[in-house]
Amino acid sequence: MENGFIKLISKEENIRLDLFLKKTNPSLSREFIKKLIKENCVYVNGSIKKPSYKVKVNDLVEINLKEPEPLNLKPEKLNIEIVYEDNDIIVVNKPQGMLTHPVGNKKEGTLVNALLYYSKNLSRIGGVLRPGIIHRLDKDTSGLLLVAKNDFSHKILSNDLKERKIKRIYYAVVKGIVKEDKGVIEIPLTKSFKSKKFVKPSFSGREAVTEFKVLKRYKEYTLLEVSLRTGRTHQIRVHLSYIGYPIVGDKIYGISCPELQGQLLHAKKIVFTHPRTKEKMSFDIPLPSYFEDFLQRVDER
Template sequence: MKDIKLIVENLENGSRLDSYISKQLNNISRSYVQKLIKDGKVKVNNEIIVTKKQKLNENDKIEIEIPEPEKLKLEPEDIPIDIVYEDEDVLVVNKPQGMVVHPSPGHYKGTLVNALLYHSKNLSSINGIIRPGIVHRIDKDTSGLLMIAKNNIAHNFLAAQLKEHSINRIYNALVHGNIKTNSGTIDAPIGRHPVNRLKRAVVEKNGKKAVTHFKVIERYSNYSLVELKLETGRTHQIRVHMSYIGYPLVGDPLYGIKKKKFNLQGQALHAKLLGFRHPKTLEYMEFNSELPYYFKSLLKKIKGY
């Protein structure tokens, strides 16, 4: 059993209960949130709520009881995936925005893992039956490149590179605001948010070292297109760091501006470049992906304003 507590902020005043929870718990689907409400697993100000349309007020206290996940039998699914590279040890895939990397409450089907199980009989087992082959993750609404291990030797080798920060990971993001400096480094520790346990924040106490390097690619009137290079890989690192310095990602439901302007599915963040040493040949390999359609369309809209 997992208990989650949330406090409604001023900007969320008037939000629908199911919509608010699914936005705050962005790794859980709205339909699963509605089931939790229907099953009496959600309280607002200590009262059990059974209507998903309940309107919220500032400072409302929400308690959510999430049952232990069912024991899963993962099913391979014939879902098309964009394979950038493959050999007997490694897969590199270009994940679309909106696809969850591995199963979690509310996302038992349609994940990248389900697709990988259909595509390949060989995936590493180090991370258990829920995450076969998964060495690192990107958020559901972040698109871009991921490396997958097809055996345990490859997995350990790739994971060691992640630990020593030798993997080259470069992202593109569209952020609110016109960044004045051409480049910079954000060196600020990240840990659990002191109030909202689903978020991360820059914190000194119990924070882990987090370093992000950024470079401005192009400036627009109220936005900036930036390139971001990860030195470390904390959860939500880019999203937290850019919000921390006053330039949150466009479309970010957790750390960005609440008012939706472009009807985006999530944050405008794309894992564009991935470079690592191959676990068998030891050669450095580097892969680059184009900005996806949703990102290009967004830039076109921005330029039109």
């Protein structure tokens, strides 16, 4: 990056400009990318192009990252657990029921609101609605999230995420007895035509790869360890449902459970290289109490 510009030489052929920017800069939100293109801050071979422009191999794509707008989000004192913190990063345990960042009209009660209260230093690359956010968890998925406190860390970690150098391991309880001890699910995913909030399997969609391993089988359920090779929206939830093992408590893709507030999906472990010290960092947290309680109940049946 030079003087606020990101310069990219395309290795892609016939991909929309907005999709190319998201693919090469996963930490930038779609809203922020749309805004950059609309305000003529993206150039292809020196010319302004529309979001629908099809990027070609060897196209020079330049992004003018202007000074970020002032944050107008409300810092809130919310209950979040800081697992680790230094001058560059924060590792936080997001509770179930909390949005990672503001969406639509929901601009309060999110993890970002909590982080703004907790820390004065968060990176600004992700746009005004996602300061510090490297990756996200669904509202009803709990567990570990990595947050950048400055742009230096954000750029490196975002690139590591794109190159699949950050390992994220989840625990999930699914309905049914999974027969295989381990497996790989390779099914492309795309946004649903009915609602952009939902995702569905589609062979014309984006690559999505999920690995799973059986940890314990119960009478009617299976506890899985799940890891991501890619990080598509709702990937684990859709993949497990598609192969016939929906996540318990998932009201959209799985099976609802009156005793649960959301799905039994927990981001339990994360492994990455520290952006500044290059030290290997690994964090592993316990399952939430409601998760443990469910496992104990089904184990006693």
